[in-house]
Amino acid sequence: MLHATGPLLTVDVSERSTTESDIGSVLSAFLGGRAVATALAHERIPFDADPFGPGNRAYLSTGPLQMSTTSFTGRMNMTGLSPLTDGLISTNAGGYLSRNFAATGCSVVEFVGRSEDLLAVHVTDSGVEFEEVPELAGATVPETSAYVSERHDLGPENCIAIGPAGENRVRFASVMTFDSRAFGRGGLGAVLGSKGIKCVTFAGDSAPEIEIADVQEEIHREAATSDDLMRRQGTTGSTEFINDNFALPTRYFEEYEFEGVEGIGGNAVEEKKYKKGACSQCAYACKLPTRDESAGVETEGPEFETVFSFGSSQGVGDIVDVMKANELCDEFGMDTISAGVTVAAYLKSEDAFGDAELAREVTEKIARREGIGDLLAEGVERAHGQLGVENYTVKGMEFAAHDGRVLHGQGLSYAVANRGADHMYGGMLSLEYAGDLDPQGALGKAERLVHEENRRVIRDSAIVCAFGSDYVTNDRLATLLETDYEHLLEIGARTVARERHFNNRRGKDATDDRLPYADEVPDLAAAIEEYYAARGWNSDGTVPSGALDSIPESAVGAGVAGD
Structure with a gap:
């Protein structure tokens, strides 16, 4: 089986030290990416660890296909103990990081410990440098990228970073790469923040060479010539279809259909798209660089989940408002789903659905833990009682748009x-x-x-x-691997x-496998059994x-x- 290769690099920010370990047996048994990181986390993170404590570990891992030029492989995995769900979480992000990470020669990098000083960590194929960066305290993700570019001549494609949300331990803070691509769900940005890690860069010239099946050429050619709607509208291309035929959760799950869907759907997004966008080595180019000159906003996206969380979920029907919120989350480093749904819960408590300006003000307060933002930074499960709203989460994680009451x-x-x-x-x-x-x-x-x-x-x-x-496809993937x-x-x-x-x-056990609307899903208990x-x-x-x-x-x- 083709699998990721290279050592595990452990970066201890308490001791400012590094260790390389041979994990060949784990790689051969678990392929790469999420499976390898999960196997390592299961063995190396104490079962009683505090998500914000030095014993928690965060893993960045790559897979075998990041050594190839195959379309759809410009991604990386991140795994750790989530401060939002209090369980293991894995999340992945696209962009251009994966090839630069692979160039260090490592298959997995593990972060452990806690630094009292804010750090930038620089990983190369010749060693690791720890840099104290007190001047980056409170910096946004783009500001951090600008610092890395100026001081180290490395671009955002070489970097992961957290924004103010991660530093302030917002439980759904993201780790960002390429400024706008997020390791989004579960709060691993807050884990890096708790460790005092502001950013990590990756560079080198030691990527392993692999031979890969010729089917990658077919995949690349089909990706380049596809006329899929997603290449123009990303995941937002299905917004109106889902709203009209199934459900688009609206006004914090009070309603199943949003009357303003045309203002935030695929056509509205495509009108704001001004160029193509892609991930590393991918010919599909389904990303959504968008801008509105009159509003002075330029962002990437929003994708469907953000259209839901900052659009229909909040009763907001203007795509420019959703774009502004999307950009705020990228700059401050927050998962747009959890952030948007949490803000929607607040709007419900204030009877303020549709107030996009208030939503953005609250979003920034969450990132900085100011005023009401300090409560909301805990997420819906921990805040719903004080807000007087229903707890629309499972295991502490806020719902995505696809409504389980209908599906x-x-x-x-x-x-x-x-x-x-x-x-x-x-x-x-x-x-x-x-x-x-x-x-x-x-x-x-x-x-x-x-x-x-x-x-x-x-x-x-x-x-x-x-x-x-x-x-x-499954057959092609098996051939590639x-x-x-x-x-x-x-x-x-x-x-x-x-x-x-x-x-x-x-x-955690069966009592955590529940839905807030269990009575609306026929035979749920029997299906869980x-x-x-x-x-x-x-x-x-x-x-x-x-x-x-x-x-x-x-x-x-x-x-x-x-x-």
Whole structure:
């Protein structure tokens, strides 16, 4: 099997020291990216660690396909203990970082400890430098990139950085790269902030050379010649379709349809797009550089989830307002989904839906933990009681746009996902939107959900963009990785089991696998039991002793239709 290569580099910011470790056995067993980082986190982060304590570790990891020139592979993975969900979290970002990271010769970089001084860490193939940067305290992400460019002649494509939100330990703070690409969900920006890490740069000339199947040329050619709507409108191309045929959660989940959808949908975004945008080596170019000269805003996006969180969820129907909020989140370093939904909860408490200016004021207060922002920086689960609103989260994570009250398989996915109400974890939504699965009912969908969860582990470990699934099909991915698809699914199953086991050891079980609208998803409890049985887990949602690698056939999900 083709897998990532190179040592694990441990960066201890308490001691200002580094250690290289041979992790060849982990790489060969777990491919790369998310699977490798999860395996390391499971073994190396204490089960009782404080997410903001020095014992927590944050992992940046790459996969084997970042050594290639294949389209849809310009991404990286980040894993750690989340301050938002209090469990293991993995998130990935696109842009241009992955090839520069690979050029250091490392497969994984691990950050541990805590620095009393704000640091920039510079990783190269010849060593690591620790630089104290007190002048960057409170700096935005673009300001940090400008500093790195001026002092070190490195661009934002070489850098990860946190904004004020990460420094202030906002529980949904992002780690940013290329200024506008986010390791978004789960608050790993706050983890770096707690460690005193403002930014990390990567540079070198030691990327491993690999041979890869010729099918990458077919993928690249098809990506370049595709006429998909997504190439023009990104994920916003489906906004009106979802609103009209399913549900677009509106005004903090009070309503299912937004009357102002045309003002924030795909056509509105495309009108503001002024050039093409892409990730490293990708010919698909589905990114959305947008600007409005009259408003003086230029940003990348917004994508569909941000259109929901700062648009329909807040009762805001002007794409320029959503663009402004998107840019604020990028500059301050915050997940747009959690930030937007949390602000929407505040607007509901103030009876102020539709007030985009107030929403932006509150967004900035969250990043700086000023006034009401100090409460909201804790996220909806910790703030909803004082706001007097319902707790629309799972495991502490705010919901994405795809409504589990209408897409019942997606509702099941939200309930059992190890990282909470994240739409990218199980991905039942695409099957239900397309009609491949009946959106109604949760029973009988557990086996397919197991397959989709495992499949997404493979994608996040190879690493392949979610938007490339029509091009990097299951068969093609197995060919690229020089193994069979069932073997890849088994890696996925072992990774999901490790995530669950880690969370179990932190006291989490079936009581955390719940939905705030459980009574609106028929047979949810029975469907969750089906899911546990398919995974080979106990009825209380825990992984049996010794079962991290003894994976039952049902937990692999190889018998389910692929692409």
